[in-house]
Amino acid sequence: MPTDLPESLDLPVVIVGAGVAGLACAVYLKQAGIDALLLEADEAVGGRIRTDVVDGFQLDRGFQILLTAYPEAQRLLKYSALDLKCFRSGALIRHQPPGNPAGWRTLLNPAREPSSVFKMIGSPVGSFNDKVLLLELLRQTQSLTLDELFRQTPATTLDFLDEFGFSDSIIEQFFRPFFGGVFLEDALTTSSNFFSFCFRMFFEGDAALPARGIGAIPEQLASGLNPNHIWLNSPVQRLDGKTATLVSGKTISANTIVLAVDAAQAARLTGRPTPTEQAFNHTTCTYFAADAAQLILSPKQRKLLMLNTHRSSSVHNVAIVSDIAPTYAPAEKSLISVSTQQLELVDEKTLTAQIRQELAGWFGSEVQTWQYLRTYHIPHALPAYSPEQAGTDSLRQPLKLAENLYQCGDQMTYPSLNAALKTGREVAEMIVDSR
Numbered sequence: 289m290p291t292d293l294p295e296s297l298d299l300p301v302v303i304v305g306a307g308v309a310g311l312a313c314a315v316y317l318k319q320a321g322i323d324a325l326l327l328e329a330d331e332a333v334g335g336r337i338r339t340d341v342v343d344g345f346q347l348d349r350g351f352q353i354l355l356t357a358y359p360e361a362q363r364l365l366k367y368s369a370l371d372l373k374c375f376r377s378g379a380l381i382r383h384q385p386p387g388n389p390a391g392w393r394t395l396l397n398p399a400r401e402p403s404s405v406f407k408m409i410g411s412p413v414g415s416f417n418d419k420v421l422l423l424e425l426l427r428q429t430q431s432l433t434l435d436e437l438f439r440q441t442p443a444t445t446l447d448f449l450d451e452f453g454f455s456d457s458i459i460e461q462f463f464r465p466f467f468g469g470v471f472l473e474d475a476l477t478t479s480s481n482f483f484s485f486c487f488r489m490f491f492e493g494d495a496a497l498p499a500r501g502i503g504a505i506p507e508q509l510a511s512g513l514n515p516n517h518i519w520l521n522s523p524v525q526r527l528d529g530k531t532a533t534l535v536s537g538k539t540i541s542a543n544t545i546v547l548a549v550d551a552a553q554a555a556r557l558t559g560r561p562t563p564t565e566q567a568f569n570h571t572t573c574t575y576f577a578a579d580a581a582q583l584i585l586s587p588k589q590r591k592l593l594m595l596n597t598h599r600s601s602s603v604h605n606v607a608i609v610s611d612i613a614p615t616y617a618p619a620e621k622s623l624i625s626v627s628t629q630q631l632e633l634v635d636e637k638t639l640t641a642q643i644r645q646e647l648a649g650w651f652g653s654e655v656q657t658w659q660y661l662r663t664y665h666i667p668h669a670l671p672a673y674s675p676e677q678a679g680t681d682s683l684r685q686p687l688k689l690a691e692n693l694y695q696c697g698d699q700m701t702y703p704s705l706n707a708a709l710k711t712g713r714e715v716a717e718m719i720v721d722s723r
């Protein structure tokens with residue numbers, strides 16, 4: 289952000305918010321020859337997609353991945369420059385049947401690892417019929433366009449899986465812990481058409497991390513813009529027609545204003561009702577550091593996302609992040625990410641102690657020696673997306689609010705990076721077409 293800002297400024301487009309949606313909008317506008325000014329309240333771009341460096345470890349703000357099959361990401365991002373590091377496709381499942389000791393079960397994706405097809409068939413996760421249904425679900429989701437997927441009559445994901453014929457066993461051992469982690473809600477009340485989209489994305493591409501952290505994604509988008517047109521630490525106090533007034537008192541006038549902020553901020557700036565807490569899904573991510581030799585799993589196992597079928601515990605999903613992307617940790621060190629969902633309030637000390645106690649059963653008593661790094665509690669991690677909100681169209685809020693006022697972000701449609709990029713592009717196209 290320039291230090292010698294004028295008291296007022298006139299520009300063709302002002303974008304409030306430099307998260308992924310706002311940055312995407314600005315990039316597409318620039319490709320059309322329109323320079324936009326981005327006003328960001330925080331000290332860096334990215335919104336929810338940020339990475340911090342703590343004691344030499346890269347900590348994403350909440351466990352996040354890039355699905356390489358996302359069509360909007362393929363369209364805009366330069367994957368080679370992100371130096372993507374990929375998880376194995378599948379899951380390592382921690383399961384404790386009644387009356388039996390806990391153990392590990394593996395379910396692999398034969399579409400990404402063809403040699404694993406017999407292992408998948410023989411996996412104790414679900415029945416043989418479940419494995420057949422998985423292939424049928426993949427065939428059905430691939431037979432439709434993405435627009436057609438979202439135009440299907442929605443139900444809850446749980447009802448959809450029941451209706452499709454999946455057994456309780458595979459729902460409880462795979463679908464609930466895996467997609468509960470994606471949706472950040474274990475009841476699987478998220479709309480089934482979004483589930484179908486996610487299922488297809490996971491099977492068609494990789495789950496990946498940029499070598500420099502998830503924050504490298506917004507940084508890449510910002511690198512293609514004029515740095516003088518990205519004003520950081522510039523929160524907007526109010527909007528008045530074509531004028532945005534900053535908390536500092538400076539005013540910026542523009543022919544067009546785009547709101548690329550979260551639902552709560554958008555409501556404040558437009559005078560709409562503030563969304564309730566039920567409008568969001570919550571997550572908490574706790575990071576630990578360990579000596580690499582302390583983790584008893586095999587290298588192949590450590591490249592899988594680890595799921596806990598005991599969803600009332602403090603540990604829901606675990607990832608050995610540094611085994612995916614070694615750049616996330618110093619040499620000879622491991623970075624462990626532990627996800628806990630739907631905590632409204634967090635006592636970090638108590639939660640950390642509970643996680644250590646539970647993971648001692650996974651990795652042994654050495655867990656007590658792990659270095660605690662940081663906890664990220666994110667109450668507005670994702671917009672909730674129920675069948676009632678979904679309808680039979682992925683767009684649930686209009687992108688154009690008034691003659692010169694637009695909005696973009698994943699709260700406009702379904703909760704994902706793909707939707708943030710998509711709505712940013714669509715708003716840019718609408719602005720270009722209106723000129």
